[in-house]
Amino acid sequence: MTSFRKYKITVPCSSANIGPGFDVVGLALSMYLTIVLIISPSAETPNSHDSFNCKITYEGEGKNHISLQTDHNLITRTALYVLKCHSINKFPSYTTIHIDNQIPLGRGLGSSGAAVIAGVLLGNTTGQLNLSKDRMMDYALMIERHPDNVTAAMMGGFVGSYLNELDPKDAERVEIPLSEVLPEPAGGIDTGRQPPKPPMQIGHYIKFGWAKEIKAIAVIPNFEVATATSRGVLPTVYPKKDLIFNLQRLAVLTTALTRSPPDPNLIFQAMQDKIHQPYRARLIPGLPEILASVTPETDEGLLGICLSGAGPTILALAVTNFDSIAANIVKRFNAEGILCIVKVLELARDGSQIQEL
Numbered sequence: 001m002t003s004f005r006k007y008k009i010t011v012p013c014s015s016a017n018i019g020p021g022f023d024v025v026g027l028a029l030s031m032y033l034t035i036v037l038i039i040s041p042s043a044e045t046p047n048s049h050d051s052f053n054c055k056i057t058y059e060g061e062g063k064n065h066i067s068l069q070t071d072h073n074l075i076t077r078t079a080l081y082v083l084k085c086h087s088i089n090k091f092p093s094y095t096t097i098h099i100d101n102q103i104p105l106g107r108g109l110g111s112s113g114a115a116v117i118a119g120v121l122l123g124n125t126t127g128q129l130n131l132s133k134d135r136m137m138d139y140a141l142m143i144e145r146h147p148d149n150v151t152a153a154m155m156g157g158f159v160g161s162y163l164n165e166l167d168p169k170d171a172e173r174v175e176i177p178l179s180e181v182l183p184e185p186a187g188g189i190d191t192g193r194q195p196p197k198p199p200m201q202i203g204h205y206i207k208f209g210w211a212k213e214i215k216a217i218a219v220i221p222n223f224e225v226a227t228a229t230s231r232g233v234l235p236t237v238y239p240k241k242d243l244i245f246n247l248q249r250l251a252v253l254t255t256a257l258t259r260s261p262p263d264p265n266l267i268f269q270a271m272q273d274k275i276h277q278p279y280r281a282r283l284i285p286g287l288p289e290i291l292a293s294v295t296p297e298t299d300e301g302l303l304g305i306c307l308s309g310a311g312p313t314i315l316a317l318a319v320t321n322f323d324s325i326a327a328n329i330v331k332r333f334n335a336e337g338i339l340c341i342v343k344v345l346e347l348a349r350d351g352s353q354i355q356e357l
Helices: 074-084 111-126 133-143 146-155 225-234 240-256 264-270 276-282 288-293 322-334
Strands: 005-019 021-039 054-060 094-102 158-163 203-210 215-221 302-305 315-319 340-345 353-356
Touching: 005 111, 005 146, 021 111, 021 146, 021 240, 021 264, 021 340, 074 094, 074 111, 074 133, 094 111, 111 133, 111 146, 111 353, 133 146, 133 203, 146 158, 146 203, 225 276, 240 264, 264 302, 264 340, 276 288, 276 302, 276 353, 288 322, 315 322, 322 340
Parallel strands: 054 094
Antiparallel strands: 005 021, 005 353, 021 094, 021 158, 158 203, 215 315, 215 340, 302 315
C-alpha cells in the first residue's frame, strides 16, 4: 500500500518580453500558484476520487472557470502526461490536490505557464521520478512552446531562453499534447496512453543578474486578453529597422538591469519596443498613452514600463515611490473606464519549489 505523503509545490508568476525581448526574456515574480499534494491511501474512500485516483479542490483566481476533472484540468493533465511517459497511467491511491492560485488568468502574468510547470512538478513528485529541473523543462516545453514564461517560472530570476527546432517526427506525434497543434483534449481519449519521452534539452536558458533595488509594479486591469488574440494582431513580416531597434535595446537591457544603482534613463530607453506593443495597443485601451506619458521625469523612482507578456497587465520597474507610480497608471486606466488591482512584486529568484511537509 502507498504510504502517506504530503508536499507543497510553489510556482511563481512570470512576465515575458520586458519591452524589447519579445519571446526571448522572462521574469519570475513573487505571486504564486501553490499546490498542497496529499497521498493518503488509508484516509479516503474510492468514491471521493475519479478513475485517475485524483480529487481536485481549488481556490483563488479563476475559481468559477477551472475544471476540477482530472483529465481536463491543465495541471493534472500535464502531470498525467509526465506519468504516462514513465508507464504510470494513474495517480497513486488516493491522491488529493488542493490548488491555491493567486495568478490572474489571461492577464499576461504567465498563468498557463505556471499551471504547466506545476503539472510537471506534480507528475515528478507523485511518480517519485527524481527528474532534474532541466529535464522537467523538456516536458514543459512539449506542452508550452514559448519558453520565456515557463523557463522563468521553473528556474526563477530574470532569464533569457530559446527553443531548439524539433525534428518533425517529434513535433507531429499526436500523442504528445502540443497545445498549439492539437485541440483539447489533445488527440482524443486514447491519446498519450504511453507517449514517448520528450527529446533531451529542447530549450536552453541563461540567468541574468538583477539589481537588488528593483521591484516590479504590476497594474492588472479587470479584463482578459487571450494569448491567441494578442498574437493574432502581430504582423508576419517586420521592417528590418524595427528588428534592429529591438535587438539594440535588448542587448543593453539585460546588463542595465544588473547594475546597482540602476540608471533610469538607460533602462527606460532600453525598454522601448517596436515588435509587439504598438500592434497590441488596439486591444488595450489607454496603452499608448500610458507607455508614452509615465516616465522617469514624471514619476520619480521609475526605471521602465512595458506590457507584461500578451497583456493587458502593465509592468513598471522601479526603485521607490511604488504607490504613486501605480496610482498614476491606474488613473489613466480609470479614464478609459477600466478598474485595476495593483501588486508590488519582488524577483522570485529561486523559481519553482517542492517541499515535503
